[in-house]
Amino acid sequence: MGKASVAPIKRKTIPNLELQAAVYAAQLTQFVREGHDIHINETVFWSDSTTVLYWLRTPEIHHHIFVTNRLAKILDVSTAYDWNYITxxxxxxxxxxxxxxxxxxxxxxxxxxxxxxxxxxxxx
Structure with a gap:
């Protein structure tokens, strides 16, 4: 499944937009898991945002509220090591x-x- 969105009128940084895309991926994963009786052994996520991957792997660092809240949503349904880099x-x-x-x-x-x-x- 794919989703494409346009950037909101209210200006956000590219890393924040990439982080929101990661939230969408996590939410989609949760939707699929809850919507099917199939047991899913492993979920692998891909992002070309090194910033998002860094944030996911350093949750103990004090991030801005926007980042912290979204990291919590992502890490509720995945681990940092489920996320990989793609060019x-x-x-x-x-x-x-x-x-x-x-x-x-x-x-x-x-x-x-x-x-x-x-x-x-x-x-x-």
């Missing part, structure tokens, strides 16, 4: 904000299938 070039989530035409987001696109490395055996 911006490999991040299909960015396709929704790069002005790609819908016809390019077809069944074989990475928007629907994820980056190609997800198709490799684990550990490669």
């Amino acid at each position: 911006s070039a490999d991040n299909p989530a960015d396709d929704g904000s790069r002005g790609y035409e819908v016809k390019h987001m077809n069944c074989s696109s990475r928007w629907l299938n994820g980056p190609s490395f997800l198709q490799l055996p684990k550990g490669d």
Whole structure:
């Protein structure tokens, strides 16, 4: 599942927008877990924001209230080590904000299938 949003009129920093995207991912995960009877062994998250990944791995540091509240939401449904780095070039989530035409987001696109490395055996 994918979600693309436009930045709000009220100005926010790019790291804060990236953090909000991570909250959406955590909320979506919780929605899927609660909506199905399937047991999910592992959830893996990907972000191209090194700032968000740093914040997730340093919850003991005093962050601004905005950051602290959102980190709590994320860490309620995941651990910091469920989150991994993906380069911006490999991040299909960015396709929704790069002005790609819908016809390019077809069944074989990475928007629907994820980056190609997800198709490799684990550990490669």
